[in-house]
Amino acid sequence: MSGEYSLKKHFTGETATILGERIQSALPGFDTAGYAAEVDRRVPGLELKDRVLVLAEGLRSRLPEDYTKALDVLRATLGDELPEGQGMFTVSWFLMPVARYVEEYGLDHPGESLDFLEAVTRCHTAEYAIRPFIAEHRETTMERVREWASDPSHNVRRLASEGTRPRLPWASRLPFFVENPAPVLEVLELLRSDPSDYVRKSVANNLNDISKEHPETALATVRRWSRESPTPETAWIVKHALRTLVKEGNQEALAVLGTTGGEHIKVHGMTARPAALRLGDTVTLRFAVENTDTRAHRVTVDYVVHHVRKNGRLIPKVFKLSDLDLAPGQVRHLEKAHTIREVQTRRYYPGEHLVDVQVNGLTMATERFELLP
Structure with a gap:
């Protein structure tokens, strides 16, 4: 399963049933049938993100009003941590409404929400859900992001990079990071030679985002990384981070990659x-x-x-x-x-x-x- 179109068709009452049956282990009275029927009634004609929001709204109306207690119930939807190579488009796509629930209803509880999103990202992703917290609680969230960048889990480390991308696809831009990428680069410094391919792809994509508004900053960063961290992992990140500048014919980027003549x-x-x-x-x-x-x-x-x-x-x-x-x-x-x-x-x-x-x-x-x- 890949792409927004092929993914959206899965967000129907069937997904509501998957979530409801998991929730019932922690909340036996959860109305799974009513939840599925409401979703099937509301999603026709909607695109992916709006369908996911419908599922999140259905959760909100059926979970405990107390946000912390609702999170305790939603933990029942989470599974084991995903190994390298698995993610939101493979085995855990149905958890998108759970992350969206936190995105929509958790901003007044940043501590509890960030704790829960760390759990979510281990078995799905929280790259979209974290962005409102960066906007509304930037200092608190970025402190947590820096901690995540050194976490033993490749999924958590990947969230530190992917969630802070200035131009994350399917998500609103982070204009303050588009204007000043310094806080993002501080995070990427910790990941510049990461052993995980999953993390390295995210770091390269993040730095590629930065290169679109700040080519000189991106070039200075990769030059220094190549000098201070001459590992195959860093070299892979550098090559893929410069792809937009290379396609534009930026001669400095080409020189960094050893292309000449x-x-x-x-x-x-x-x-x-x-x-x-x-x-x-x-x-x-x-x-x-x-x-x-x-x-x-x-x-x-x-x-x-x-x-x-x-x-x-x-x-x-x-x-x-x-x-x-x-x-x-x-x-x-x-x-x-x-x-x-x-x-x-x-x-x-x-x-x-x-x-x-x-x-x-x-x-x-x-x-x-x-x-x-």
């Missing part, structure tokens, strides 16, 4: 076939990359599809292709199949689409294909 690279014989296709078809890009220098160079090769919008404008989207080590005079032939399919964040419209080959952020060749109605 873009001015000595030539691209030959680019084709995009078929020249005309329909939604669901695949266009295949073929071209050769040549190093014309007398020295070897490591280069980053991407391709850019300029999508036609409804108003006819072209909007570029950069896609990763390959990192190449090219000997002096070496030529490498590359091929990439790109399927034209709609995703949650992108729609396609008929018209002429341009495709660029980009080497070290520099456009080297351009082709085009026609998307038919």
Whole structure:
């Protein structure tokens, strides 16, 4: 299960039944049937977050009015801590309304709420629920976040990073961290060489968020990390944290990753076939990359599809292709199949689409294909 669309369809009375049956072990009189019926009545036509809110509201009307007692009951919905590689889109997605309950009704009880969210994140995630607490109780929450960054649990450490991301997908931005990322960087310092892949991905995504408003700060951070913490774990974070700057052709970011010599690279014989296709078809890009220098160079090769919008404008989207080590005079032939399919964040419209080959952020060749109605 992945993506907002595929996830939302699961939040119906069936999810209410799953939660209700767990709650009944701590609150035998909980009205599971009524809860499920209410959810089924209210969710048609709603998107994911609104469906989750319906489930949280249904919990609120059926749990004890005393918030602390309600949390004691909700603990019965939580399971064992998730091992590495499992998360909200796999085994514990049905707990989203539990975290949303805390997000909606727990702001007046920051201590109890943060304790409970720590428990939630061990078996699900609290990356969305924590954000109102950062906004309303920043000092208290960030003190707890810094503690979480050193927790033995990879799930708790991951919350310290993911919950503080300035641009977390599906969540409202944290404008104070967009403007001043220093408090977030203080947390990331503790995670810059984390042994968990789950945590490292979050750290890289967080720093990538920061790079969009503060590229120099992000670059200074990764340079220092590379110098002070020269581990494979840190190197992985650095590479993925710089991906937006690399796609933008930021030469300093490329230099940090050891890519050089873009001015000595030539691209030959680019084709995009078929020249005309329909939604669901695949266009295949073929071209050769040549190093014309007398020295070897490591280069980053991407391709850019300029999508036609409804108003006819072209909007570029950069896609990763390959990192190449090219000997002096070496030529490498590359091929990439790109399927034209709609995703949650992108729609396609008929018209002429341009495709660029980009080497070290520099456009080297351009082709085009026609998307038919």
